[in-house]
Amino acid sequence: MEIINEQTLCQCIRDALRAELQEHFRTGGNSSQEQQERLLSKQEISAELGVSLVTLTDWMKKGLPFLRLHRRVYFKKSEVLRIMQQDITD
Known part of the structure; x- marks a missing residue:
């Protein structure tokens, strides 16, 4: 079992958030979930x-x-x- 330290966890969250924001702005905020x-x-x-x-x-x-x-x-x-x-x- 691998334990993630605080710095690694923060970096993973930042990367995921950055990717979501880029996708949001790339699609103009019209993700498939919002279109439902x-x-x-x-x-x-x-x-x-x-x-x-x-x-x-x-x-x-x-x-x-x-x-x-x-x-x-x-x-x-x-x-x-x-x-x-x-x-x-x-």
Whole structure:
């Protein structure tokens, strides 16, 4: 087992931070993680759409796309809007 001294650890942290900052500025701050869409809760998406939670739950039963993570339900706003636009144009 190898033990790292404080100076070596500090240098590793500096190198990692420098590499991350260079990548951040090289990509203009648009890392793949930042490009991922934030998931909205049932309360957030219902407020965005101006509908009640009951209506939202009914839409979910009718096919509104959602993700279930553990016991919670989340939505991608772009997917919800895409589905709603398809229903309007169909």
